[in-house]
Amino acid sequence: MVKIKITDTELIGNGANMILSSNAISLSNVTVANSTSTGLTLERSLVTIENNLIFKNNTGVVGGGLAINDSSQLILMSSANLEFIDNHASIKVEGSMLNRHQLNDTDTQCVDNRGHRMCGSCTEGYSLLTGSNKCGQCHDNYMMITWIALFAVMGILLVVLLIALNLTVSVGTLNGLLFYANIVKLYEPVFSRKGALPVLSHVISWINLDIWV
Known part of the structure; x- marks a missing residue:
């Protein structure tokens, strides 16, 4: 196994710094600063900190300084020292963010903002959209009332x-077409979380009066 040791290094002003699918990286006297995304993101990796690791003035969506995802591990040696200085995150955790997907954490296994047992309800802060099985945030304005009317x-x-x-x-034929079209739309998240069938999805949504509000 090839081991990589990064020593006396400054990562300044990068868009994003990621360590992906690696189990043999060690950091010593490394500074991550002024990143426009999360300072350092670990994805399916094992990283050892031997000495100083400093996160300064990084900005991310989640985890301004450090984000640890997908069963990654950060090992601190006895001489290790972590510093988080003026990092910012727009959603959660300005210093570091740990995100481990457990098998019993059903919310991370659902799509369209659904969660709880068998994805049977909306997660906190979301409500079921009109004519749809998707969950979205409610908007408190008169335009939504106009659309509903x-x-x-x-x-x-x-x-x-x-x-x-x-x-x-x-x-008849019309019943069969609508039936199978709705099945395809219901399974759309399986094809792609971003919507693999945009034209069919919109046509069926209009037929079902699915207005996404």
């Missing part, structure tokens, strides 16, 4: 249109 009227018009055209969605 608009789609309530559109729902009535859709029913009137189905009656006028003598269409039925309970049997």
